[in-house]
Amino acid sequence: MSGLTRIAGEYSLPFRIEHRKRKHAAGSGCALATALIAIFAGAAFGQTSTSGKPLPGLTVTYASPDGGKVLSTEMETAPNVWLYVPAGKPPSPFLPSGKFTAVWNGFVSAELRGDFLFQAELQGNLKLEINGALVFETAGTGSVSPLSKSVRLNKGANSFKATFTGPSQGDSFVRLSWTEKGPITVPIPSTVFTHLEDAELQKSEKLRLGRDLVLEYRCLKCHVGPGAAAGLPELATDAPSFEAIGARRNYDWMARWILDPKSLRPSAHMPRALGDPKAKDNAEAIAAFLASLKTEGSPAPGKEFSSEQAQLGKRLFEVLNCAGCHEAPDAKQPDPQKISLKALGEKFSAGALEEFLLKPEAHYAWIRMPNFKLSTEEAGQIIAWLNSKGAPPKAALAPTDLEMLEGGKKLIQTTGCLNCHSLKLENQFKAPPLAELSASKWNQGCLAAEPFTNSKAPQFSFSPAEREALQAFAATDRASLTRHVATEFAERQARLLNCRACHGQLEGFPPLEIVGGKLKPEWVKALLAGEVPYKPRPWLEARMPVFAQRAEALAHGLAMQHGFPPQTPPEPPVDLEAGKIGQRLVGVEGGFSCITCHAVGPLKATAVFEAEGINLTRASSRLLRPYFQRWLRNPPSIEPQTKMPIYFDAGKSPLTEVYGGDAEKQIGAIWEYFRLGEKMPPPKGAE
Numbered sequence: 311m312s313g314l315t316r317i318a319g320e321y322s323l324p325f326r327i328e329h330r331k332r333k334h335a336a337g338s339g340c341a342l343a344t345a346l347i348a349i350f351a352g353a354a355f356g357q358t359s360t361s362g363k364p365l366p367g368l369t370v371t372y373a374s375p376d377g378g379k380v381l382s383t384e385m386e387t388a389p390n391v392w393l394y395v396p397a398g399k400p401p402s403p404f405l406p407s408g409k410f411t412a413v414w415n416g417f418v419s420a421e422l423r424g425d426f427l428f429q430a431e432l433q434g435n436l437k438l439e440i441n442g443a444l445v446f447e448t449a450g451t452g453s454v455s456p457l458s459k460s461v462r463l464n465k466g467a468n469s470f471k472a473t474f475t476g477p478s479q480g481d482s483f484v485r486l487s488w489t490e491k492g493p494i495t496v497p498i499p500s501t502v503f504t505h506l507e508d509a510e511l512q513k514s515e516k517l518r519l520g521r522d523l524v525l526e527y528r529c530l531k532c533h534v535g536p537g538a539a540a541g542l543p544e545l546a547t548d549a550p551s552f553e554a555i556g557a558r559r560n561y562d563w564m565a566r567w568i569l570d571p572k573s574l575r576p577s578a579h580m581p582r583a584l585g586d587p588k589a590k591d592n593a594e595a596i597a598a599f600l601a602s603l604k605t606e607g608s609p610a611p612g613k614e615f616s617s618e619q620a621q622l623g624k625r626l627f628e629v630l631n632c633a634g635c636h637e638a639p640d641a642k643q644p645d646p647q648k649i650s651l652k653a654l655g656e657k658f659s660a661g662a663l664e665e666f667l668l669k670p671e672a673h674y675a676w677i678r679m680p681n682f683k684l685s686t687e688e689a690g691q692i693i694a695w696l697n698s699k700g701a702p703p704k705a706a707l708a709p710t711d712l713e714m715l716e717g718g719k720k721l722i723q724t725t726g727c728l729n730c731h732s733l734k735l736e737n738q739f740k741a742p743p744l745a746e747l748s749a750s751k752w753n754q755g756c757l758a759a760e761p762f763t764n765s766k767a768p769q770f771s772f773s774p775a776e777r778e779a780l781q782a783f784a785a786t787d788r789a790s791l792t793r794h795v796a797t798e799f800a801e802r803q804a805r806l807l808n809c810r811a812c813h814g815q816l817e818g819f820p821p822l823e824i825v826g827g828k829l830k831p832e833w834v835k836a837l838l839a840g841e842v843p844y845k846p847r848p849w850l851e852a853r854m855p856v857f858a859q860r861a862e863a864l865a866h867g868l869a870m871q872h873g874f875p876p877q878t879p880p881e882p883p884v885d886l887e888a889g890k891i892g893q894r895l896v897g898v899e900g901g902f903s904c905i906t907c908h909a910v911g912p913l914k915a916t917a918v919f920e921a922e923g924i925n926l927t928r929a930s931s932r933l934l935r936p937y938f939q940r941w942l943r944n945p946p947s948i949e950p951q952t953k954m955p956i957y958f959d960a961g962k963s964p965l966t967e968v969y970g971g972d973a974e975k976q977i978g979a980i981w982e983y984f985r986l987g988e989k990m991p992p993p994k995g996a997e
Contacts, residue, residue, distance in 0.1 A: 364504035392873035416505035520783025535744030561708035565597035581768030599718030601708035615694030623695030634811025655703030680855030800867025826868035849921035892983025898995030
């Protein structure tokens with residue numbers, strides 16, 4: 311056994327991108343290439359370590375050149391040598407668009423010494439160096455390169471450097487793969503890449519954290535800067551609408567929330583907006599005014615539920631993995647990282663919780679609570695269980711004093727509430743625009759280290775590390791707030807939406823790290839938008855929730871993280887003759903009997919003994935072709951627990967009478983058959 315053959319699967323123990331390592335402690339041609347290489351060979355790529363412990367992934371530094379000089383650089387971590395940058399877009403929000411160079415640095419580790427061949431699919435130029443020696447250099451215009459020469463990897467860590475230069479025109483992309491034997495390459499497992507901490511990386515991580523905080527805390531809602539037209543989806547982020555909110559929220563809960571959001575939810579992003587000695591009275595006045603906002607369509611009174619419904623609700627809570635984000639109402643140990651469900655009766659007015667569960671985004675488009683497409687019956691079951699375990703409601707009657715209501719209305723207009731929350735009311739709150747806030751002012755007001763007194767500035771309670779990151783970001787030109795980079799958006803939203811609470815944790819939910827290299831972005835977008843009318847894995851009780859507002863940008867970013875385009879390139883017309891052979895291969899007579907476990911359209915699997923597999927008519931609409939090919943060659947290399955058998959060995963098929971046993975041709979024929987989708991004729995043996 312040699313090299314890395316003992317690594318279990320191309321995606322085993324997937325690399326998980328940490329969120330910026332949040333440390334809350336105190337031109338063209340040879341001349342340009344030579345200039346860039348000289349800079350990249352300097353300290354930024356010297357792997358100067360502040361810690362001897364290897365960290366997952368590689369560092370990647372982007373540089374924007376101009377006439378042989380580097381205008382700016384930006385460093386981050388990456389799981390692999392995967393990259394896709396559409397024409398006219400930058401590789402990083404901190405760089406301008408245009409031609410760029412990306413350099414990955416770190417180590418590739420081998421358990422034993424072995425020889426490997428590399429290959430790249432790319433549009434641009436790629437140079438690969440291992441242990442200081444040039445081992446592979448190629449250029450492509452959207453094509454797959456020839457295999458490299460054989461490259462020796464020593465046991466243990468081998469220094470690794472890959473340099474990619476994008477083309478002068480068109481999209482830039484690269485996907486590096488390898489093989490230890492044979493001509494068929496596979497993605498390099500991200501688990502074999504490591505890097506050492508780097509001072510430049512820490513600086514870049516700090517800038518990215520500062521930018522993330524500006525977006526997450528909606529800073530530009532008060533300090534006007536680039537608008538939604540600038541291209542960043544998150545600049546359109548809203549907050550819960552105030553329209554008719556009195557029909558949905560209880561007065562007492564709103565008063566306590568407005569006074570100090572973090573006292574009710576430690577993870578709250580909403581600031582404490584009232585800082586004078588009359589803060590409690592003012593919070594109650596605002597809550598009283600909001601409680602008076604009731605229009606037509608108010609929720610019906612709360613329903614009575616049975617103990618049987620409560621038991622069904624508990625099971626549904628488990629099936630949907632609500633505990634991934636929420637602390638159950640009967641939890642023994644409080645978890646400040648999760649949102650408690652113990653006091654929902656204090657928050658929602660009678661009947662409003664059902665309305666919320668059925669459509670969480672109804673009054674808040676960018677809410678992080680997903681839509682599970684619950685039925686009214688299911689919503690009732692969950693409410694029954696929550697009510698049976700939660701604290702009794704404390705729905706105090708709201709004051710109706712006209713003077714108090716008028717005072718609350720005035721406070722709504724003057725304290726900044728309407729910068730985030732919508733209501734047909736004049737907004738009288740003004741804050742300095744972003745352009746007027748010099749870096750020296752980013753330690754005042756809402757960024758002051760000490761709680762304010764008699765100040766109109768909101769208090770966000772940022773940690774020292776967060777304030778430091780925001781101040782570092784303030785020192786930039788802030789042009790990054792006008793640049794949308796889909797991969798960066800996907801990484802941030804996956805963290806905010808807590809996608810990894812299910813993906814890679816629950817059976818049937820693939821690790822998030824493989825999704826972009828597996829599924830077509832068009833299908834992912836439809837799935838996230840709630841437009842897929844079927845369950846792709848029918849044996850699972852769990853269900854994929856809907857995040858409609860983020861669906862398109864998130865799908866694009868996930869694909870581009872793997873070096874794939876945001877739209878799947880069109881294929882040639884279906885090869886009908888090959889499709890006929892694929893039909894035979896899927897069937898029982900002279901085929902692999904795929905229909906034993908898989909349905910084909912309305913035709914059920916013929917002899918499934920545990921759980922039915924995916925419906926084959928939907929395979930080509932879901933899967934990227936490269937993933938499909940890798941899957942059929944060796945399913946356990948991707949999913950070690952799969953029940954899908956290996957039919958092909960070293961490029962050979964046991965069905966030698968078809969294409970002479972050529973595995974790749976047979977896999978291609980099956981793909982052509984699957985491409986017919988709902989028009990697939992049933993294979994022989996299907997009932």
